[in-house]
Amino acid sequence: MSAQPLLLLPGLLCDAAVWEPQIAELGDQADCIVADYGSASSITEMAQIALSLAPAGPLAVAGHSMGGRVALEVIRLAPERVTRLALMDTGYQALVPGFVGEGEKKGRYALLETARKDGMRALGLKWAPGMVHPSRVDGPVFEAVLQMIERKTPDIFAAQINALIHRPDASGQLAGIQVPTLVLCGRDDSWSPLSRHEDMHAVLPRSTLSVIENSGHMSTMEEPGQVTAAMKAWLNA
Structure with missing residues (x-):
């Protein structure tokens, strides 16, 4: 079986390290390209950058966390190019209006203030405990x-x-996605909960739900064997 291009989309403040275990194991099935969004400040701009990094023609697309949102935008912008889609520890809805959305904004801006005042590691020490099991x-x-x-x-x-x-x-986009889609989530993901992925799976016509045991939000790093096995099956779908 010849390798297929696989566009890997990292999440918030993440880079290729998120995907290192998968890249190492998927080489016989996929030519992996990891997107770097640079200073992009919108999901659409991130998707455009990611598409520009991929070779011309069909490709599989996998996004983790914020990268899952970018993946949905990639398939919206270029549906004719995407042969498979993986949405991992992610979400699909806009910011909730009202009190809940304002709370999310307040929390994100407080973390940004920590980063500016005390540095990125200080930010990580506040934020990352909720990202892992x-x-x-x-x-x-x-x-x-x-x-x-x-x-x-x-x-x-x-x-x-x-x-x-x-x-x-x-x-409104999910029901129209007709490619094989992997919906994957750590069972103990407190940031992007399993219930949200069950909702996506229920709407996506050709989806498979994979629950990663003993994992929080950073499933690709926490339980790489389970995640890679699910991705191998998805690439063969």
């Missing part, structure tokens, strides 16, 4: 997440916060 806080995966955050800057964080606050609502 409780058993991994202060462990090697947690440290890898902190180091990834430190590779970004407060200005990049500000741009990505803007993208998330003004994120598009993909609710």
Whole structure:
């Protein structure tokens, strides 16, 4: 079987480290391209950058966390190019209006203030404990997440916060996606809960739901074996 282009889309303050275990194991099935959004400040701009990095022609697209939202925008912008879609530990709705949405904005801007005042690692120490399974806080995966955050800057964080606050609502898009779609989530993801992925799975016509045991939000790093197995099956669908 020849390898197919696979566009990998990282999440907020993430980079290729999120996908390292998968890249190492999927080489016989996929030619992996990891997007770097630079200073892009909208989900649409991130999707456009990601598409520009991929080779011409058909491709599979996988997005983790914010990258899942970018993946949905990629397939909206270029549906003729996307042969498979993976939405992992992510969401699809716009910012909720009213009290809940204002609370989300307040929380994100407070983290940005920490980053500007005390540095990116201080931000990570506040934010990352909720990103991994409780058993991994202060462990090697947690440290890898902190180091990834430190590779970004407060200005990049500000741009990505803007993208998330003004994120598009993909609710009406899901039912029209006709490619094999992997919906994957850590069972203990407290940031993008399993219930949201069950909702997506119920609407997406050709979707498979994969629940990653013993994992929080950073499933690709926390339980790489489970995630890679699910991705291999998806690439063969």
